[in-house]
Amino acid sequence: MVHMKILKKCGGELEHALRSMCIEPCSTEEYINALEDIVKRTKIGRTWKKLDIKSSNKQFIKKDKPREPFKPNKLNSNDQRKCHKCGEVTDSEKDTEESEASESDEINRINAQINNIDLIYESLDVNSNLPQVGTSDTSLTNIQDAKLYRTKPAKGMGYTAGKSSITIVMVEIQEEKVSLDTGAYCTCVGKSYFNTFLPDWERKPIPIQGVKLSSASESMKTPGIIDLTLIFPHPLQCIRLKVEFVVMDNCASNHFKLGNDYLSIYGIDISYQKDRYLTIADNKRQKFG
Known part of the structure; x- marks a missing residue:
């Protein structure tokens, strides 16, 4: 309690x-x-003693400075005076303003010339980055030796440095060889080889419309066009392409040929720097063998 x-x-x-x-x-x-x-x-219950601070209450007296008498300007209007802008002795400020205006015009003229030169150099730089086509009247200046990415073979053995343009892809879920032929006008496949791959293809061909194709030695007979699906395998992400192959009677190749028509449609770039690889569209980091 x-x-x-x-x-x-x-x-x-x-x-x-x-x-x-x-x-x-x-x-x-x-x-x-x-x-x-x-x-x-x-410190509960403690009392604090207030300090009595005595201050001297003296009256503040403002002391005014003695005013100086007004002194009129003794210079006549015709006398020379200093310019407050440039500090030079001139008859009037008008001369200074005229000189400043002339200097400003000169600076503007120089800046305009510099800008014009910059525009000329920019246009030249842009033009130099575009694909250049040589003509018969092109002057051969500023010639530079090409850089070697590999050791150059001995004389007479340059053909040994070539690399195959054939890659393995999935054609209708089957592993097949496809040649990346940048010199071929169209994507094609030989009839004899295609019969082993798809024997009943003649039931559903797309008719070819009035186009005559020929090789370096003879004209090519084209019974029709067939639509196939190509898959480029990659560990990260595979790429699927819908491709129309022109079937040719007198083509003796034993693989599919991907010509520059579909190479350009899908933006396929083939690089031969050190190791041969290809990239598709804008994804330059994903490389296919």
Whole structure:
């Protein structure tokens, strides 16, 4: 009962602090020690003596500076005076303004010439980045030797440095050889080879419309066009192409030929720098073997 009366007398935050420090069962002595500790830490019940600061209330007296008498300008309007802009002695400010205007015109003229030169160089730079076509009247200047990406073979052995343009792709879910032939006008396949790949292809050919194709030695007979699906395999992401192959009677090749028609349609670039690889469309990081 004594403890409850002490707690009720404390009230508020002091009661909460006392209950937190003294956990029942607890003696009266412990309660009193806890109260003394709280009072010592929080400084409850202390009174503060106000300091009486005596200040000297002296009246502030503003001291005005003595005013100087007005002195009129003794110079006549015809006398020479200094220009406040350039600091030179002139008859009037009009001369300075005229000289500044002439200097500004000269600066503008020089800037216009510089900008014109920059535009000329920019146009030359843009034109030099475009594909250039040589003509008979082109002057042969600034000739530079081509950089070698591989060790050049011995004399007479240059043909040994060639690399095959044949790659393995999935044609209608079958592994087949496809030649990346940039010199071929159209994408084609030999009839004899295609009969082993798809014997019943003649049931659904697309008729060819009035186009005559020929090789270096003879004209090519074209019974029709067949639509196939090519998949270029890659560990990260495979690429699927829809390609129309022209079937040719007198073509003796034993693989499919992907000509420059579909190479340009799908943006296929073949690189021979060090190792031969190809990229498709804008994804230049994904390289196919």
